[in-house]
Amino acid sequence: MKRIAMVLMLLPPLVGLYSKTLEIEVPKANIIGTPAPIKSMNLEPKAPRPKIEVPDGVTNVALGKPVTSSDDFPLFGELSFVTDGDKVAMEGNNVELYSGPQWVQIDLGKECDIYAIAVWHFMTQERVYFGVVVELSNDPDFRENVVAVYNNDIDNSSKRGKGESLQYVEANEGKVIVVNPPQKARYVRLYSNGNHANDKNHYVEVEVYGK
Numbered sequence: 001m002k003r004i005a006m007v008l009m010l011l012p013p014l015v016g017l018y019s020k021t022l023e024i025e026v027p028k029a030n031i032i033g034t035p036a037p038i039k040s041m042n043l044e045p046k047a048p049r050p051k052i053e054v055p056d057g058v059t060n061v062a063l064g065k066p067v068t069s070s071d072d073f074p075l076f077g078e079l080s081f082v083t084d085g086d087k088v089a090m091e092g093n094n095v096e097l098y099s100g101p102q103w104v105q106i107d108l109g110k111e112c113d114i115y116a117i118a119v120w121h122f123m124t125q126e127r128v129y130f131g132v133v134v135e136l137s138n139d140p141d142f143r144e145n146v147v148a149v150y151n152n153d154i155d156n157s158s159k160r161g162k163g164e165s166l167q168y169v170e171a172n173e174g175k176v177i178v179v180n181p182p183q184k185a186r187y188v189r190l191y192s193n194g195n196h197a198n199d200k201n202h203y204v205e206v207e208v209y210g211k
């Protein structure tokens with residue numbers, strides 16, 4: 001039976017426990033073309049990035065790791081783009097997955113302690129992606145012992161349960177998800193269900209900070 005434990009997002013950031021502040025590089029902004037108007041009644045206000053304190057040795061453990069997906073044949077790009085370390089804001093730098101609910105999954109190779117996840121869906125336009133859910137597990141099929149660390153799926157469109165987080169606008173800053181308390185997992189799965197400009201799903205890069 002599937003068990004999903006929602007990590008309380010209202011817990012305070014990881015401050016005071018560790019000495020090192022996590023530095024996550026923000027790519028330079030590069031907005032191209034005319035943006036589609038954003039229509040969402042459920043947007044969170046833009047806020048500074050969370051300050052995340054982590055133990056020594058925490059790095060992006062997703063870098064170069066294998067990626068699988070619900071869409072084996074992306075419409076554009078390669079699944080490897082998700083973890084190739086390239087997050088320059090330029091056209092053609094993302095993998096495009098088919099319309100409707102889709103996921104990508106990163107195999108970290110072994111169980112890691114995970115402190116934060118950063119995701120960039122799209123960079124050259126401001127976008128709101130729908131049904132964004134991020135889950136961790138040691139089960140590659142995500143049936144057993146699944147922990148959801150982020151969920152803004154207000155209508156269960158990604159079929160992982162309704163989430164309480166608000167939708168957000170992203171471009172070059174992406175989205176940083178604090179995993180508090182830290183979680184142990186080998187696999188990271190990210191769901192989405194299209195975006196406000198079209199019904200496709202995109203990823204430029206996903207970083208998983210752990211050790």
Ligand SMILES: [Ca+2]
Nearest residue numbers: 081086204205
């Ligand atoms: Ca990339």
